Amino acid sequence: MKLAQTRLQQLGPYPFERLSALFSGPSQNSQLEPIDAGAGEPRLPLPAFVQPTLDEHIGGFSRYPSTRGDIGLRQAIARWLERRYNLNGIDPNRNVLTANGTREALFAAAHALINPEADEKPYVLMPNPMYQIYLGAAVTAGGIPYLLPCEAENGFEPRLETVPEDVWRRTALVYVCSPSNPTGWVAEAAYFEHLLKLADEHDFYVLSDECYSEIYWQTPPAGLLEVAAGLGRSDFERCLVFNSLSKRSALPGMRSGLIAGDAELIERFAKLRSYTGSATPLPLQHVAIQAWQDEEHVQQHLTGYRASLRAFFDEYGTENIPSGSFFCWLPVENDEAFAVAAYEQQAVTILPGNYLGATNDQSYNPGSGYVRVALVDGPEKAAELARRLKAVKA
Numbered sequence: 001m002k003l004a005q006t007r008l009q010q011l012g013p014y015p016f017e018r019l020s021a022l023f024s025g026p027s028q029n030s031q032l033e034p035i036d037a038g039a040g041e042p043r044l045p046l047p048a049f050v051q052p053t054l055d056e057h058i059g060g061f062s063r064y065p066s067t068r069g070d071i072g073l074r075q076a077i078a079r080w081l082e083r084r085y086n087l088n089g090i091d092p093n094r095n096v097l098t099a100n101g102t103r104e105a106l107f108a109a110a111h112a113l114i115n116p117e118a119d120e121k122p123y124v125l126m127p128n129p130m131y132q133i134y135l136g137a138a139v140t141a142g143g144i145p146y147l148l149p150c151e152a153e154n155g156f157e158p159r160l161e162t163v164p165e166d167v168w169r170r171t172a173l174v175y176v177c178s179p180s181n182p183t184g185w186v187a188e189a190a191y192f193e194h195l196l197k198l199a200d201e202h203d204f205y206v207l208s209d210e211c212y213s214e215i216y217w218q219t220p221p222a223g224l225l226e227v228a229a230g231l232g233r234s235d236f237e238r239c240l241v242f243n244s245l246s247k248r249s250a251l252p253g254m255r256s257g258l259i260a261g262d263a264e265l266i267e268r269f270a271k272l273r274s275y276t277g278s279a280t281p282l283p284l285q286h287v288a289i290q291a292w293q294d295e296e297h298v299q300q301h302l303t304g305y306r307a308s309l310r311a312f313f314d315e316y317g318t319e320n321i322p323s324g325s326f327f328c329w330l331p332v333e334n335d336e337a338f339a340v341a342a343y344e345q346q347a348v349t350i351l352p353g354n355y356l357g358a359t360n361d362q363s364y365n366p367g368s369g370y371v372r373v374a375l376v377d378g379p380e381k382a383a384e385l386a387r388r389l390k391a392v393k394a
């Protein structure tokens, strides 16, 4: 084996690179205005507090931000978690870290928490299909990804019952994504309870990606920390949650997120970040403080997302409204062929589902046969998108 060969080589290209490659041949219908429903990037006006807060704190660009994040921001995050999940006693010094968006945090967490030199290689469990960062994190940290298929007949729940005892024994981490990108599945409290019971039995950590927690169809989704507290685990033992201003506040370009939970895990993570992490610039951290303190803009966004979902499904004609997130996970015959046809015939960009899945030992990829459609452009475009997708002939 070459000395310079890295674990990175085990990974394929990222889904959006595959999408660019897929669309490099076919040409988009130039008669229609393009609709980009490929990336999960909210496109909403900036919340009103952004500009004045930036103006006030602009001088902060001349200082290095501290790796853990400004204490004012950690306090705002702790209070938000307490309000949102009816918790108390979240210590901004012990239980909270800030991150330059959760993408890097979700990736780095595996590197901070698993031991690739254990006698037997550790497993990292994750939903399939999934936000591909979990897969990249597991592989590069030296773990073995173990895929939990999420299928329509089980409401897209990543099924814990299917995991063999031998895998549980070697499990180091479990990634949960609720609300789920791409399927829209939302974990009930009982799911987290079951997972925590298994975590105690088999000595692993639960990493809960809750980035879409404020985008839901009916009831606010349960969070891992609130379930842990309800079980009397007020120290949040074995739990880390990840959340972000990218979706909640429609500020993906700000790169601001949170990590919260078990103080010991936070400490390990902080140590890793002291070597690798750089925090969000200070003026942006001040904007982030405002964003965690204000629910009005979040409610406005939610109203808009719901209107878009309603408009899309009224037009599309099925009642597959996701419980959470702004993604529609639509069954099609052949996902790549459908995405190409949508691009060529209707000037629509969507993501083939198999790019968001991984293929297991039995050559099965549960993302195949679906496309992911992001509703990020408001109700009118959502209805137009549905009309165009219905007209696709693949």
Ligand SMILES: Cc1ncc(COP(=O)(O)O)c(C=O)c1O
Binding pocket: 040, 100, 101, 102, 103, 104, 131, 177, 180, 181, 209, 211, 243, 244, 245, 246, 252, 255, 256, 257
């Ligand atoms: C499931 C999920 N988790 C995490 C992220 C990362 O978001 P950010 O790094 O902007 O906080 C995304 C972004 O698309 C996502 O879909």
